[in-house]
Amino acid sequence: MAVVVEVKGLKKHFNGEVHAVDGVDLTTGEGEYLVLLGPSGCGKTTLLRTIAGLEEPTEGEVLIGGSVVNGLPPRARRIAMVFQSYALYPHKTVLQNITFPLKAEKLGREARLNKAQWAAGLLGIGHLLDRKPRHLSGGERQRVALARALVRDPSVFLLDEPLSNLDAKLRATARDELKLFQQDIGTTTIYVTHDQVEAMGLGDRIAVMYEGRVRQVGPPVEVYDDPADTFVATFIGSPPMNLVERGDQLVGFRPENFLPQAVVAGNGNRWSLPFHVHRVEHLSGDRHLYGTVPAGREHVRVIARLPATVTTPVDPDTTYEFAVHERHLRFFDRVSGERTAPRPVRD
Amino acid sequence: MALQRERVEPGTAGRKPEWERAGGVRAGVRPTLADREGVLAPLFLLPAVAYIVALVAIPFLLAIAFSFSDVTAGDPSFDWVGLRNYRRIFQDPVFWQSLRNTFVFTVVSMALTVVLAKALAMVLVADFRGKWVVRFLVLLPWTTPVALATIVWLYLLDSLYSPIDWMLRQIGLLDGNVFWLGRPGLAMVSVVLVHTWRIVPLAAVIIMAGLVAIPDEINDAAAIDGAGFWRKLTEVTLPLTMPVIAVAALLGAILTFTDMTVVYVLTRGGPTNATQVLPSWAFIRGIVGADLAQGAAIALFLFPLLLAAAVAILRAVRRMEVL
Numbered sequence: 001m002a003v004v005v006e007v008k009g010l011k012k013h014f015n016g017e018v019h020a021v022d023g024v025d026l027t028t029g030e031g032e033y034l035v036l037l038g039p040s041g042c043g044k045t046t047l048l049r050t051i052a053g054l055e056e057p058t059e060g061e062v063l064i065g066g067s068v069v070n071g072l073p074p075r076a077r078r079i080a081m082v083f084q085s086y087a088l089y090p091h092k093t094v095l096q097n098i099t100f101p102l103k104a105e106k107l108g109r110e111a112r113l114n115k116a117q118w119a120a121g122l123l124g125i126g127h128l129l130d131r132k133p134r135h136l137s138g139g140e141r142q143r144v145a146l147a148r149a150l151v152r153d154p155s156v157f158l159l160d161e162p163l164s165n166l167d168a169k170l171r172a173t174a175r176d177e178l179k180l181f182q183q184d185i186g187t188t189t190i191y192v193t194h195d196q197v198e199a200m201g202l203g204d205r206i207a208v209m210y211e212g213r214v215r216q217v218g219p220p221v222e223v224y225d226d227p228a229d230t231f232v233a234t235f236i237g238s239p240p241m242n243l244v245e246r247g248d249q250l251v252g253f254r255p256e257n258f259l260p261q262a263v264v265a266g267n268g269n270r271w272s273l274p275f276h277v278h279r280v281e282h283l284s285g286d287r288h289l290y291g292t293v294p295a296g297r298e299h300v301r302v303i304a305r306l307p308a309t310v311t312t313p314v315d316p317d318t319t320y321e322f323a324v325h326e327r328h329l330r331f332f333d334r335v336s337g338e339r340t341a342p343r344p345v346r347d
Numbered sequence: 348m349a350l351q352r353e354r355v356e357p358g359t360a361g362r363k364p365e366w367e368r369a370g371g372v373r374a375g376v377r378p379t380l381a382d383r384e385g386v387l388a389p390l391f392l393l394p395a396v397a398y399i400v401a402l403v404a405i406p407f408l409l410a411i412a413f414s415f416s417d418v419t420a421g422d423p424s425f426d427w428v429g430l431r432n433y434r435r436i437f438q439d440p441v442f443w444q445s446l447r448n449t450f451v452f453t454v455v456s457m458a459l460t461v462v463l464a465k466a467l468a469m470v471l472v473a474d475f476r477g478k479w480v481v482r483f484l485v486l487l488p489w490t491t492p493v494a495l496a497t498i499v500w501l502y503l504l505d506s507l508y509s510p511i512d513w514m515l516r517q518i519g520l521l522d523g524n525v526f527w528l529g530r531p532g533l534a535m536v537s538v539v540l541v542h543t544w545r546i547v548p549l550a551a552v553i554i555m556a557g558l559v560a561i562p563d564e565i566n567d568a569a570a571i572d573g574a575g576f577w578r579k580l581t582e583v584t585l586p587l588t589m590p591v592i593a594v595a596a597l598l599g600a601i602l603t604f605t606d607m608t609v610v611y612v613l614t615r616g617g618p619t620n621a622t623q624v625l626p627s628w629a630f631i632r633g634i635v636g637a638d639l640a641q642g643a644a645i646a647l648f649l650f651p652l653l654l655a656a657a658v659a660i661l662r663a664v665r666r667m668e669v670l
Contacts, residue, residue, distance in 0.1 A: 054567050075573035087564035093584045100582070105572035148572070 001067040002031030003155035010060035020046040022212030035203030043212040080149035081158040088133040095129040097229040119147040157189040230337035250332040255305035257328035264323040275322035376506040413643035421636035432644040445628040464550035487550040497612040531621035557591025593663035
């Protein structure tokens with residue numbers, strides 16, 4: 001029953017100059033949770049709005065459930081969208097907000113009420129039905145927005161940064177609930193965020209966008225472990241992947257794989273570097289080491305992340321031998337930033 | 348920059364200004380007049396207050412005093428006559444007709460204004476080529492001086508040479524002349540239409556501000572939720588702009604209620620007082636007829652109604668803040 005959303009050669013230009021979306025091909029799976037991830041201004045929201053029908057593409061096609069929906073108004077696309085600000089109607093009560101789409105569908109009064117109560121029950125906001133949005137907390141508003149999206153039995157959910165208006169603590173629980181909720185109803189969902197933690201946690205697959213293009217699509221682990229280019233490598237991961245120049249290549253490695261030599265197993269298959277530590281940060285049990293390694297004639301800033309299990313003492317302003325196991329090294333073209341074939345780096 | 352803490356001898360602290368005692372962080376920088384809100388606030392309010400006292404409060408109190416006197420232009424000496432002026436007004440059928448006309452004039456003008464201004468505002472916020480030219484043209488009636496614009500209308504509605512009549516004759520809808528300002532009913536229609544033409548741009552711009560203030564995401568949400576034009580208008584746009592529309596209507600009502608220019612230039616209240624309104628009647632009795640006391644008493648009848656409108660505006664503004 002779940003529906004596939006497909007985007008073919010999609011371009012959206014504003015005023016003929018700004019290429020907000022610049023040639024995107026993307027297909028969701030059935031009932032998949034696809035996350036569009038990218039920095040602000042990368043075109044992810046424009047892409048979502050084009051799928052919703054709030055923007056008309058300059059070029060290319062949008063297909064929902066196999067049929068082209070270009071030119072169809074949003075209401076004809078059987079989609080539901082949750083906005084960053086939730087966009088609740090401030091003059092309507094929660095119940096009126098939730099039933100509004102059903103009224104537009106000309107559903108009877110009784111049926112509307114039943115549907116709204118079902119959705120409100122599912123999201124645990126049954127006791128708030130008589131309130132106005134301004135009397136609700138951020139989390140409650142988000143649920144009302146979800147309920148309003150849910151009652152329409154949409155074939156696709158489009159979520160535009162629905163967690164970004166919540167405070168950090170609430171965001172973690174809301175993320176969890178959102179995931180469970182989507183698993184329950186099994187509707188294909190496209191979720192836009194600039195927060196990689198949300199993307200990694202929620203997405204079945206992540207599409208990383210930058211400057212109007214999709215740089216990489218894949219499951220979170222794949223995007224994290226095997227970034228397609230230096231943008232994805234440095235955008236995902238906190239702290240990001242270290243990049244060290246070596247000939248015509250950039251060698252990338254994750255901070256958690258850059259460890260004291262003694263801890264890195266294997267003799268011939270690791271890359272050792274003298275790591276001059278400038279600063280040590282203690283973060284939730286781990287130690288983040290900020291420092292430099294030599295690369296050619298220069299020094300490059302890199303970060304190492306030692307898990308609590310590594311107890312080697314480390315002091316600032318000292319140089320240590322650190323190493324990366326060969327299997328954790330990634331290679332990129334120095335000019336284009338694209339992923340290239342690995343090359344041996346014996347120490 | 349090294350901060351040097353000043354040593355303050357006990358007992359001398361009171362003599363030093365606070366900013367120096369606080370440790371000399373801003374030593375040498377003295378607060379100017381612009382830093383002292385306690386002085387600035389009254390200073391900035393003063394011109395407005397002086398203006399209101401001189402041009403509103405004093406004339407208003409004078410009007411109340413005059414209405415209980417026998418002051419005329421020829422004999423400005425103040426003699427108390429009690430309620431005599433009011434008694435005479437109540438016995439005057441023209442007063443009652445003016446009062447009724449004022450209401451008809453205001454209510455009909457405002458009803459038309461709200462509908463037209465709302466439609467116009469929706470055109471103005473729409474995105475199309477040349478919208479700046481359209482916005483400019485729409486505002487013109489409001490920016491033209493009232494008297495000037497009304498005189499143009501006087502020509503347009505002339506009993507013999509009206510271009511409107513001429514056009515109606517050309518397309519065969521009319522034989523002879525309409526005499527827009529010469530027949531009681533039509534005169535009122537003309538006055539209402541001209542006044543509406545003048546007020547609509549102002550109301551449209553106010554309502555436009557309200558429309559623009561609706562967040563884009565609310566409009567998007569309505570589109571996603573499947574609301575068509577009318578449903579969106581009645582269930583989202585209108586309720587959200589209602590306070591602004593109320594402000595526009597009430598402001599327009601005040602402007603209509605107190606306006607005598609359109610009436611005075613077009614008809615002088617005629618024919619046979621068919622378009623006489625309170626302000627024009629007060630003007631004719633008080634200034635043209637030189638009976639200042641009578642004029643003041645008539646004009647005072649505007650006060651309770653204006654007060655009610657002002658209270659209603661303030662309540663609408665409060666509702667806007669709550670939303």
